[in-house]
Amino acid sequence: MIGLTTTPISLIHLSFAGLALFTGTWVVLNPKGTRRHRWLGYSYVVSMVVVLTTAFGIYHLFGRFGIVHWGAVGCCLALLGGLWPVWLRRRVSSWLFWHQLGMGVSVSGLYATFVVESTYRLFPARYFWLTTVGTSMLVLLAAALLLYRQLTPQLLTRRSVAKQ
Template sequence: MYDFVNTCLGWFHFSSALMAMLAGWFVLSKPKGTKLHKRAGYFYVIFMVLVCGSAFFIYNLTGKFGVFHILAIVGFVTLLAGMIPIWIKIIQKKYQVFHLWFMYYSVLGLYAAFASELIVRIPDRPFYTMVAIATGLIFFLGSLFIFWKEKKWSNYFL
């Protein structure tokens, strides 16, 4: 079984991820558009940048650039796609729906990474199969929720 966390960089990455997970949960579960939502949202963004950035310096799994580095890029792009509509306020109020979509998927990606990290620690299980199961389950359940909420968001913001 892998060590839980074995370097200072690993602890930085882990603690940044925990802070982002807490902020992400708070932002998604509380009323949108408030001053508190915006502050917690920027807290989430800062910690996600730290998580995705620190991932590029972690190579102890394969020793080279790999799938998790690609997923860090995807995480950063999703985060950026969620923030750009807020920063430039495109297409009247429709930008808020794009913001919600991408930010929910950003948080889902973070939760999927966390679930994958936990599930691969089960001994004698195929690594990538376990990652796929954890990620697929989180994204399936999260997508059901997002699709369920989309009509409410569209009616509210459009």
């Protein structure tokens, strides 16, 4: 079993991952558009930047760039996908939809990564594809369904407005 805090980079990674889990969960579960939402949202972004940066310096699982690192690349893209609409909201009419989609995917990826980090330490390596990849895919599937339920009304409203 690999220790959670084997190196200083792992400690930094783990600490900021905890902060990202806390702030990301808070933002998802509480009212949007408030000053607190923005403050904790940017705290989430900063903590995710640290988590994603340190992720590329941790190679305990495979000893090289592996599937977990590709997940980090995907999380980077999702985080940027949630940020650019906010930065360009004056130019992008559907900025809120794209912001919610990108940040929703980002937080979903964070939860899936939490499952990956937890399961590969708890179960023998021979069960990696079933326990680690399988359960993280279930988390992503559940997140996709929740995002679909949340964002579909916005898509339908935009289409009905566009038809008028």
